Amino acid sequence: MEVTYREEGVAEAAASVAGRLSDEGVPARLAAGDPALWGAGAEAEAALRLGWLNLPRTSRELLPELGKLVERARAEGLDHVVLSGMGGSSLAPEVICNTADVALTVLDTTDPGQVRRALDDRLDRTIVVVSSKSGSTVETDSHRRIYEQAFRSAGIDPAERIVVVTDPGSPLEQAAVEAGYTIFLADPNVGGRYSALSAFGLVPSALAGAEVEQLLDDAAEVLPSLALKEGNPGLALGAALGGAALAGRDKLILEDQLTEINGLPDWIEQLVAESTGKQGRGILPVVAAEPTGARDELVVAIESDDGDVRVDGPLGAQFMVWEYATALAGLVLGVNPFDQPDVAESKDNTTRVLDGPPAAEEPVLVDGPVEVYGESRAGDLSGVLTELLKAVPSDGYLAVMAYLDRMAAFDAPMPEDPDFEQMTEAWMAADAQTLRALLAMRTPRPVTFGWGPRFLHSTGQYHKGGPSNGVFLQITGAVTADVEVPGRPYTLGGLQLAQALGDRRALIGRGRPAVRLHLTDRAAGIAHLLAAAQEV
Secondary structure (H helix, E strand, C coil), X not given: CEEEECCHHHHHHHHHHHHXXXXXXXXXXXXXXXXXXXXXXXXXXXXXCCHHHHHHHHHXXXXXXXXXXXXXXXXXXXCEXXXXXXXXXXXXXXXXXXXXXXXXXXECCCCHXXXXXXXXXXXXXXXXXXXXCCCCCXXXXXXXXXXXXXXXXCCCCHHHCEEEEECCCCHHHHHHHHHCCEEEECCCCCCHHHCCCCHHHHHHXXXXXXXXXXXXXXXXXXXXXXXXXXXXXXXXXXXXXXXXXXXXXXXXXXECCCCCCCCHXXXXXXXXXXXXXXXXXXXXXXXXXXXXXXXXXXXXXXXXXXXXXXXXXXXXXXXXXXXXXXXXXXXHHCCCCCCCCCHHHHHHHHHXXXXXXXXXXXXXXXXXXXXXXXXXXXXXXHHHHHXXXXXXXXXXXXXXXXXXXXXXXXXCCCCCCCCHHHHHHHHHHCCCCHHHHHHHCCCCCCEEEEECCHHHHCCHHHHXXXXXXXXXXXXXXXXXXXXXXXCCCCEHHHHHHHHHHHHHHHHHHXXXXXXXXXXXXXXXXXXXXXXXXXXX
């Protein structure tokens, strides 16, 4: 595992920080799991969150039982693996499986269309992994209830098809014991975003066909170097992240084109944003974006020479080094990298909306199939987008947050006998994420994109707890075929909208500008929105 500085300013800032940390004995103290590193205020939390340092060794205990589960699933022809999980419970398995080129259906959504598509796909050959550290995550609880009913309706015993990953003593463990589900208990001393090499990362990945033992081998190989003052890739990366942020380069552009590791920036995004974005400070990861050369950018490239910092190594080692580096970056910035103090507010607001919907809000503008909610004086949709871009401060960013079906574009109508270019054009024309690229071409400031509610368990902490320089654009959509949540007084569509309204309320309550665009027809609305963005 190797971290290389490719820009002189980064090298100087990192050397200064690394030297100070080494003089204070930080590398050895962190490798030994010293919870006092982040100060008295964080010590109690840190004492319960450093188990990730031991996962390359302790997670091997899972392998025999996991091997038996994989053998049973293969013997029974269960080749459609569905993962219900949010944040750290889904992002690492998604990277692992994409890199291993094995199929895993990830449900980190409350979108009815996306969940319905998974339900309709080979239910007779489906095995579902329900992952939740707390055991009370509303999204995974909803998915579990929906799949239980679907299996029973198909004459399938849910106990034969549902596998639970959770912490000991959680409500989910109790429910799983009562239902007779297969249970894997994770290390309770590991926070969700640091759990890539725990049961949360390994169980669904192994079921999907990834070689998880190799991940542990690669992580174990780099582990001894993390206690060193010299030749320590975690120290080198953490010093670069923290040192650059202290010098004002707090926008982390993640570059991973043409690498064998597929999708690592999405996992890094949660790890860094949720760990550092608090107390008005933080490092903002920006995924799938071209560097602009702005003074506040730090470009980190995964196995390529396109950045200020280059990070080389296999996936298991990358997990360990990024976790170590993020913990150090929190130390350098003076924040606790293991808590998420601003995440709960959006959850609480969601519950309030579900319990008693707020008074109907009138749109300030209706432009075709798009309704605009929030403060705007624009006369059309392109004007709204222009206002948002102009509102971004010189050190700020625009965050696009889409509470939609993130897989819908794959079902987009295609031309008859399309070539690759036509397929790509049709796909992009139906994908809300295309909006990020269009807006990014019209501003020198970073534009991030998150699928809701997925991002609430990731960058949502940074949005509310980080620097107050963000401008926020929500996108919601009408639901034509909703999904009931058995045993709950709400549908998935109702929950999805409540999550959007709850998060917008949290942002506005902090004085952070947030506009919501509601698509009264999703397909037509996306097309109209992309057309408006091209007119900005």
